[in-house]
Amino acid sequence: MPADPRDPRERRAARKKPITVERITDAALEVVATEGYDALTIRRVAALLGTGPSSLYAHIVTKDDLDDLLIGRLYAEVTLPEPDPAAWREQLAGVYTQIRDLYLKYPGISRAALAMVPTSLETLRVGEGILAILLAGGIEPRTAGWARDALSLYVGAYALEQSMVRQRRRQENPEWVLSQEELLARFTALPAEQFPQTRAHAAELTSGTGPDRFAFTLGLLLNNLGRAAA
Incomplete structure (x- = not known):
């Protein structure tokens, strides 16, 4: 039976995907493409990735x-x-x-x-x-x-x-x-x-x-x- 994406357990699993440079860059580009460069912050990128800013600090400061x-x-x-x-x-x-x-x-x-x-x-x-x-x-x-x-x-x-x-x-x-x-x-x-x-x-x-x-x-x-x- 396929997983239900609305299931909180599935959402938690998605949030636990490793934070990588590629994912950070993808999210940053998405922010710029949809909201403009002025909207780009580490906090905004972290929110898009479903995590907190501190989770990104292993890759960016x-x-x-x-x-x-x-x-x-x-x-x-x-x-x-x-x-x-x-x-x-x-x-x-x-x-x-x-x-x-x-x-x-x-x-x-x-x-x-x-x-x-x-x-x-x-x-x-x-x-x-x-x-x-x-x-x-x-x-x-x-x-x-x-x-x-x-x-x-x-x-x-x-x-x-x-x-x-x-x-x-x-x-x-x-x-x-x-x-x-x-x-x-x-x-x-x-x-x-x-x-x-x-x-x-x-x-x-x-x-x-x-x-x-x-x-x-x-x-x-x-x-x-x-x-x-x-």
């Missing part, structure tokens, strides 16, 4: 540890190409686009990557892969290291802004806090004597999608790196 687990889990999905000196810009754009898309799946999760010292092997694997691509492109090591930091910061900030916009507008896929049409109307209604440039170029200022602007900014950074290498 602080919120920083949770952040490291989360980013490590996401970065495990990143595919790294074999560095190609002839295509290093395209390779970097591809890697950072993967990272952007992973961040966007979980609202606000890119905050976990900001100001974090990575210890997860997956996070370090991706950092090593990005560095290898930069060096293959002829970028001097210090410049490559600083460029990696700047690119990662931009991608994290872009994803964070997108998650904040979605939260404010309460829609699934908005890219602007206001619609482009409303922004255009506001810019063109500004006093001409105070804002001549904004009025004259309002259409250009409000043009493009989020992905368009993302690709544009990555291109600026990577093209300048190319000139430095040359």
Whole structure:
């Protein structure tokens, strides 16, 4: 006879499942996916696992540890190409686009990557892969290291802004806090004597999608790196 999940004994057995790093990471991702990154705490993760915070301390001690687990889990999905000196810009754009898309799946999760010292092997694997691509492109090591930091910061900030916009507008896929049409109307209604440039170029200022602007900014950074290498 199959077990009845409503039976208190069955619920107690489920709660006694060992607390592992995998289960902690799964629960943390569930919190972020359903409630947003702001809701993520050790206490909330413990509650989702049906236990108390002290049960998690064999694996994590602080919120920083949770952040490291989360980013490590996401970065495990990143595919790294074999560095190609002839295509290093395209390779970097591809890697950072993967990272952007992973961040966007979980609202606000890119905050976990900001100001974090990575210890997860997956996070370090991706950092090593990005560095290898930069060096293959002829970028001097210090410049490559600083460029990696700047690119990662931009991608994290872009994803964070997108998650904040979605939260404010309460829609699934908005890219602007206001619609482009409303922004255009506001810019063109500004006093001409105070804002001549904004009025004259309002259409250009409000043009493009989020992905368009993302690709544009990555291109600026990577093209300048190319000139430095040359």
